[in-house]
Amino acid sequence: MTDATPLYRQDAYLREAPGRVVDITPEGGVIVEPALFYPKGGGQPGDSGWLEWDGIRLPIATAVKSEDGQRSVLVPAEPMALPPMGAHVVQVLDWDLRYRHMRMHTALHLLSVVIPLPVTGGQIGPQTGRLDFLMPEPPSDREAIAEQLNALVDRDLEVSEGWISEAELTARPELVKTMSVQPPRGAGRIRLVRIGRGSEQVDLQPCGGTHVARTAEIGHLTLGKIENKGKQNRRVSIAFG
Template identity: 65%
Template sequence: MTTEPLFRADPYLQEATAHVLAHTAEGGIVMDASVFYPTGGGQPGDSGWLVWDGGRLPVATTVKGEGGAIVLVPAAPMQMSPVGAEVRQVLDWSRRHRHMRVHTALHLLSVVIPLPVTGGQIGADRGRLDFDMPDPPADTAALEAALNALIERDLKVTETWITDAELEANPGLVKTMSVRPPAGQGRVRLVRIGEGAGQVDLQPCGGTHVARTGEIGHVTIDKVEKKGRMNRRVSITLAE
């Protein structure tokens, strides 16, 4: 079973109809197409609702299944839409859009702190990146100012695709030390921030992002924490 990832073509799609392919043994629902993003790459799975003739089911989260399936996890044991039924998917858009804002902000954080990334996590209000950073930054306020300056440039965020071989030939595109982009599928998605001479970032990513950095709004760098001998965690928060 393979689910078409509708969020890939349009991360701003908030509702869509699809058909139920199967119910999983764990109580999940597999659709033939999904507006819901599944947990991955540090970004949480989407939540929302499924609505069909005679029923409504809250979706708590979304995860990856086997063979390209995307599994919607109900918030509670309730009547599920029957296999074969046409269902309207309604995304919790406010939560998703905040994930998108945080995710793009973290890409920009990796620009103002040009060090290898050892981990990361995205939330609806805040996010963090872990860096291979032996010494603390000399001026956190200056980093925050540089990050917000990039956001305020309202740079365009786009995607492009390269082959596995092209990625292998350009290892510098990969900023993460602990997680490698998925290979073996023939191509890899790159997220670009800025255009032409104004490009500031280009890296492999499977998550959802805002269309322009101006959508992020002002962010603050909350703290820098030491995490191990060489690692430091930098946390950011959306101002609103």
């Protein structure tokens, strides 16, 4: 991996790291490389936290993608002097929030296993999350969904990543579960997130977000509302128990 590889891709458990300010956007966003803060995308909120340099601490409200989609732009939480170009800073995450997003993101992957239907949308929060499914009729057994979901959590399955070429993904369209958002193309390869190994594998799909290393870290889940969101769509919500 090169120095430009985002740190959130190298190690989702990294809580703080040094970096250098490489750009300030016209809107006042700060771009630091290598990037520790995950930028909002794929239903996962951007990270928050702060930057430190020369005894100054700048709170960061969130992180968003740059216009070209390649870099993480840090959005200050309040009007303050920004670090100068080229400054060496320490990036520090709001770890509790990031870790909750990691747990919920992984839980939603498991929900897509328990309900094997096309996904039309989704959102990750620190306590709740939801997926929208192409589901003309509501599920007949809510308790069964919750039981299957927690059974997968309790199996303590390994969560790992790999890569696939764009041509390979085109040849395997069944890997893409989301109908509304397609994996970004143009870089030549696409990141895959795998849950389980070998005969224990339960899920494999393209995803750029951050996840826990094992499903047991998710903790107990409860099934929330199943809402009608149109003629063919149902919204299924889950929460930490």
